[in-house]
Amino acid sequence: MRLVHLDLKGAAPKVSYLEEVFPLLSQLGANGILIEYEDMFPFKGELETLRSPYAYSEEDIERIQQLAEQHKLEVVPLVQTFGHVEFILKHKKYQHLREVERFPNSFNPHVPNTLTLLKSILAQVIEKHRRSSWIHIGADEVFHLGEGTDSKNWMSRNKGDVGTMYLRHIKEVLGFLTAQYWGLRALMWDDMLRKISVGALRGTVALVARACPAPGPFLTKYAESGFEAVWFASAFKGTTGPAQTWTPLSYHLKNHLSWLKVMQALPQLAPLRFQGIVLTGWQRYDHYSVLCELLPVGIPSLAICLQTLVNGGFTEEAKRKVLDVLGLESVQLEQSTCEGRGAFPGVEIYHMVEQVNGHLKENILKTLEEESAIRGWFSPYHRKHRFGNPRNMESFGSKVLKLHEDWESFVRDLRAQLERVYFPDTVEEWMEENVNPYLDQLRDLVRDYR
Incomplete structure (x- = not known):
């Protein structure tokens, strides 16, 4: 057997x-x-x-x-x-x-x-x-x-x-x-x-x-x-x-x-x-x-x-x-x-988890940690005290907003696929453990930028 x-x-x-x-x-x-x-x-x-x-x-x-x-x-x-x-x-x-x-x-x-x-x-x-x-x-x-x-x-x-x-x-x-x-x-x-x-x-x-x-x-x-x-x-x-x-x-x-x-x-x-x-x-x-x-x-x-x-x-x-x-x-x-689209049950989740596993953390942390304009003109200190030079902020703003919009759209689709297969507690746990620790950092930055 x-x-x-x-x-x-x-x-x-x-x-x-x-x-x-x-x-x-x-x-x-x-x-x-x-x-x-x-x-x-x-x-x-x-x-x-x-x-x-x-x-x-x-x-x-x-x-x-x-x-x-x-x-x-x-x-x-x-x-x-x-x-x-x-x-x-x-x-x-x-x-x-x-x-x-x-x-x-x-x-x-x-x-x-x-x-x-x-x-x-x-x-x-x-x-x-x-x-x-x-x-x-x-x-x-x-x-x-x-x-x-x-x-x-x-x-x-x-x-x-x-x-x-x-x-x-x-x-x-x-x-x-x-x-x-x-x-x-x-x-x-x-x-x-x-x-x-x-x-x-x-x-x-x-x-x-x-x-x-x-x-x-x-x-x-x-x-x-x-x-x-x-x-x-x-x-x-x-x-x-x-x-x-x-x-x-x-x-x-x-x-x-x-x-x-x-x-x-x-x-x-x-x-x-x-x-x-x-x-x-x-x-x-x-x-x-x-x-x-x-x-x-x-x-x-x-x-x-x-x-x-x-x-x-x-x-x-x-x-x-x-x-x-x-x-x-x-x-x-x-x-x-x-390689290939695949035709097995849950293949959408398979491909989307692959994206999370391979790119989410890397994309977000690279932007937050390596973008010199963010590090130089929109640091945690700037954000805490709510001040910054619009000229410098505009140099990274559109890039950050686009990155945020793309990942939020992706995560909505991911959540929909997870909800098709799993109960709400599983969906929340998986998102909390694997998505939110990184996406929340980007969300906070965008909130402060706006």
């Missing part, structure tokens, strides 16, 4: 955009989607406090699954069950469930209410995904586990360690799923399992995560632990910096070529077998971080990565397919650029 990860903890697209994207995923070789809902799921009852103001409706969740089914994409919901639960533990109502009181990252596994809450969350998500045969329980990066008072006391009483405590909680979660949902299979990230002994690991299911720097030793460990199958996780975007706005094509292609080598070597570890790969596309590093590359910006990378997996490398056939499906003339891997 080839699952494409939709990370909805930031910049969750409208369902109307997913209607355009799902056919593309299928066409490029995906046969499933891993949906990390976080606060975009329409939790109800006691859990309603977890919902984003822009959360999908129950009808949206059903529509997403219908679309997936229509395009032969299996839906695998992802529910974090240990770490990365900031969207839950940030709420005062659930702060008592934190492993460390100050930090909202991870659950305290010793408080009975933790498992009770998780059962409710899992039940609501699974209830709305009755077609799904898999669920992903996350369980990666359980920061500060073992640092809470309850955990220290438990380890002291039971002569245990963090690994034992981690597995104990995971087995409770898996036990609930097995007892309540016959036939539902579980996936999890594996980073927390890597330091746990072979003996302790026996019988636990793992997903070999994207960050695995040298998978050989870990795969050997999992084979010795009795695992029948493993999944791998690569990345098509969202791993090269928390504030990254432009996807580096060559970097992500190399990531997939490396995983192909691991797949080719896996038969040496029989009976351990490869079952599938998740192409992760992180949208935030965690609930509190800024947005990284938007999905439309990452689509060329996703196309390249999917076709590389389908063809066993980025062959001429893979390249031709990518160009045909995306409506491009060429792809420059090292420069991370695409």
Whole structure:
């Protein structure tokens, strides 16, 4: 299986955009989607406090699954069950469930209410995904586990360690799923399992995560632990910096070529077998971080990565397919650029983000910092005290007004395109982080000039 990860903890697209994207995923070789809902799921009852103001409706969740089914994409919901639960533990109502009181990252596994809450969350998500045969329980990066008072006391009483405590909680979660949902299979990230002994690991299911720097030793460990199958996780975007706005094509292609080598070597570890790969596309590093590359910006990378997996490398056939499906003339891997107008969902956003990324900051700062007439006759001091010589001001005025008018017009178009795909909170956040820090400087200058 080839699952494409939709990370909805930031910049969750409208369902109307997913209607355009799902056919593309299928066409490029995906046969499933891993949906990390976080606060975009329409939790109800006691859990309603977890919902984003822009959360999908129950009808949206059903529509997403219908679309997936229509395009032969299996839906695998992802529910974090240990770490990365900031969207839950940030709420005062659930702060008592934190492993460390100050930090909202991870659950305290010793408080009975933790498992009770998780059962409710899992039940609501699974209830709305009755077609799904898999669920992903996350369980990666359980920061500060073992640092809470309850955990220290438990380890002291039971002569245990963090690994034992981690597995104990995971087995409770898996036990609930097995007892309540016959036939539902579980996936999890594996980073927390890597330091746990072979003996302790026996019988636990793992997903070999994207960050695995040298998978050989870990795969050997999992084979010795009795695992029948493993999944791998690569990345098509969202791993090269928390504030990254432009996807580096060559970097992500190399990531997939490396995983192909691991797949080719896996038969040496029989009976351990490869079952599938998740192409992760992180949208935030965690609930509190800024947005990284938007999905439309990452689509060329996703196309390249999917076709590389389908063809066993980025062959001429893979390249031709990518160009045909995306409506491009060429792809420059090292420069991370695409030539041609393009015909994929969100291509307008792709081109406009390219302009912001490559020219907005440079154009504005160059004008403000290198224009000698501005520096000499319209400095911050002049502007603060509201005086200047009209003769000198006229020498740069028309140029600055034209630059301002051009960028304001561009930004209006950009905002309109973003609003077509995203909810208002995403549009505002992206503009605040990537446009306003530079355009506001120009706006302030024009205001003072006038």
